[in-house]
Amino acid sequence: xxxxxxxxxxxxxxxxxxxxxxxxxxxxxxxxxxxxxxxxxxxxxxxxxxxxxxxxxxxxxxxxxxxxxxxxxxxxxxxxxxxxxxxxxxxxxxxxxxxxxxxxxxxxxxxxxxxxxxxxxxxxxxxxxxxxxxxxxxxxxxxxxxxxxxxxxxxxxxxxxxxxxxxxxxxxxxxxxxxxxxxxxxxxxxxxxxxxxxxxxxxxxxxxxxxxxxxxxxxxxxxxxxxxxxxxxxxxxxxxxxxxxxxxxxxxxxxxxxxxxxxxxxxxxxxxxxxxxxxxxxxxxxxxxxxxxxxxxxxxxxxxxxxxxxxxxxxxxxxxxxxx
Ligand SMILES: N[C@@H](CCC(=O)N[C@@H](CS)C(=O)NCC(=O)O)C(=O)O
Numbered sequence: 001x002x003x004x005x006x007x008x009x010x011x012x013x014x015x016x017x018x019x020x021x022x023x024x025x026x027x028x029x030x031x032x033x034x035x036x037x038x039x040x041x042x043x044x045x046x047x048x049x050x051x052x053x054x055x056x057x058x059x060x061x062x063x064x065x066x067x068x069x070x071x072x073x074x075x076x077x078x079x080x081x082x083x084x085x086x087x088x089x090x091x092x093x094x095x096x097x098x099x100x101x102x103x104x105x106x107x108x109x110x111x112x113x114x115x116x117x118x119x120x121x122x123x124x125x126x127x128x129x130x131x132x133x134x135x136x137x138x139x140x141x142x143x144x145x146x147x148x149x150x151x152x153x154x155x156x157x158x159x160x161x162x163x164x165x166x167x168x169x170x171x172x173x174x175x176x177x178x179x180x181x182x183x184x185x186x187x188x189x190x191x192x193x194x195x196x197x198x199x200x201x202x203x204x205x206x207x208x209x210x211x212x213x214x215x216x217x218x219x220x221x222x223x224x225x226x227x228x229x230x231x232x233x234x235x236x237x238x239x240x241x242x243x244x245x246x247x248x249x250x251x252x253x254x255x256x257x258x259x260x261x262x263x264x265x266x267x268x269x270x271x272x273x274x275x276x277x278x279x280x281x282x283x284x285x286x287x288x289x290x291x292x293x294x295x296x297x298x299x300x301x302x303x304x305x306x307x308x309x310x311x312x313x314x315x316x317x318x319x320x321x322x323x324x
Contacts, residue, residue: 095139095304097121102148107155115142116170118160120149122315124265125179126167127305131261132183134301136192142169180210183258195258202246202253209242209252209259216263220270224320229280232270236282236289239263243288250288250295264296265305272309273316 100121108116117133119126133142147156147166161168161175168177169185176182187195197203216235223231248254252263267282271293274280283290296302 095134095144098144098146100146100148101153102151103153105153107153107159108145110159110170111173114170116145117142118145118147118156118166118168118170120166121146122307122311123149123166124269125165127265128179128261129167129169129182129186130305131264131302132186132195132258134304135195135256135261135299136186136190138186138190138192141190142186180213180262183261187258195256195261197253197255197257202257205242205245206253206257206259210262212238213262213266217266220266220274221320224273224277224316229274229278232274232280232282236286239267240286240289243292250291252292256299260292260296261302264302267293268306268309269312269316273313276313277317277321 108114110116117126117129119130130144133139133144147153149166152164157164160170161177163177165177167179167182168175169182171185171189176185184196197206216239219235220232223229223233223235242252243250246252246254249256251257252259267289271282274282283293
């Protein structure tokens with residue numbers, strides 16, 4: 001059976017995994033970011049095909065909950081077999097996105113117990129929260145409610161979120177806003193692996209990087225209208241330095257975290273815009289940044305939220321260059 005041989009080979013690799021080292025899993029073809037898969041359990045090695053399938057797991061969820069189990073010798077000696085399905089797309093969550101609500105749309109049944117994430121498909125702040133919702137596999141628990149910001153429904157300000165901005169999150173009869181607060185809130189209040197480090201030095205650096213996001217935005221967008229690229233260059237040099245600090249992975253804190261989520265929607269927009277308008281390639285001379293972008297683009301939770309780069313360039317030209 002095709003399935004059996006595939007599963008068997010991954011089973012072999014998985015037996016080598018340890019709680020702190022996922023490289024056997026990675027070398028067996030699983031990317032830490034792009035794979036979602038199911039775990040198959042069987043209590044007997046002699047009946048390898050009688051697996052019990054779990055729900056779809058994201059890699060970090062799997063790794064967080066099962067890696068110590070996999071490396072536990074007692075577990076292995078009872079011949080428990082743990083197998084991952086390699087067919088990542090068969091189990092991945094590919095969502096059909098709902099249409100944006102506008103001034104003609106009725107409001108949802110606010111405070112009916114449904115958790116709702118109000119976003120705009122083009123808003124980088126909202127995108128942060130959308131990414132973490134996808135990454136933690138909360139597509140069924142947190143309903144996306146896209147809003148057309150150009151033609152906003154009045155009920156959004158009146159009934160949902162008086163600041164009248166996206167993102168906002170309706171949860172437990174409250175509506176909260178501010179993207180950086182929301183990614184932390186979702187990380188702490190919903191299931192899935194933590195995306196905030198325990199390690200004190202990483203924690204401190206995470207806070208430093210999160211508080212730099214606005215300065216980063218200001219420095220890069222100010223450079224759009226300036227001569228030369230010094231302002232943007234300095235901001236991206238800071239990013240390159242930040243990405244060099246921890247060497248246990250290609251992300252800001254080594255492993256994927258809230259910090260990557262905070263920066264990705266902005267870097268995604270600045271890269272094509274600076275290239276198109278200023279002929280400035282932000283990755284030249286910045287190998288860490290180039291590797292980070294490549295790694296991020298493999299992340300399905302993120303790639304499902306990405307904007308069309310051509311549309312970004314056109315909208316940024318109107319927004320940032322029209323007064324020139
Ligand atoms: N600081 C806020 C910024 C949110 C924000 O500015 N969102 C924009 C869309 S990208 C918005 O809703 N603008 C509508 C408006 O200002 O009226 C956050 O981080 O969530």
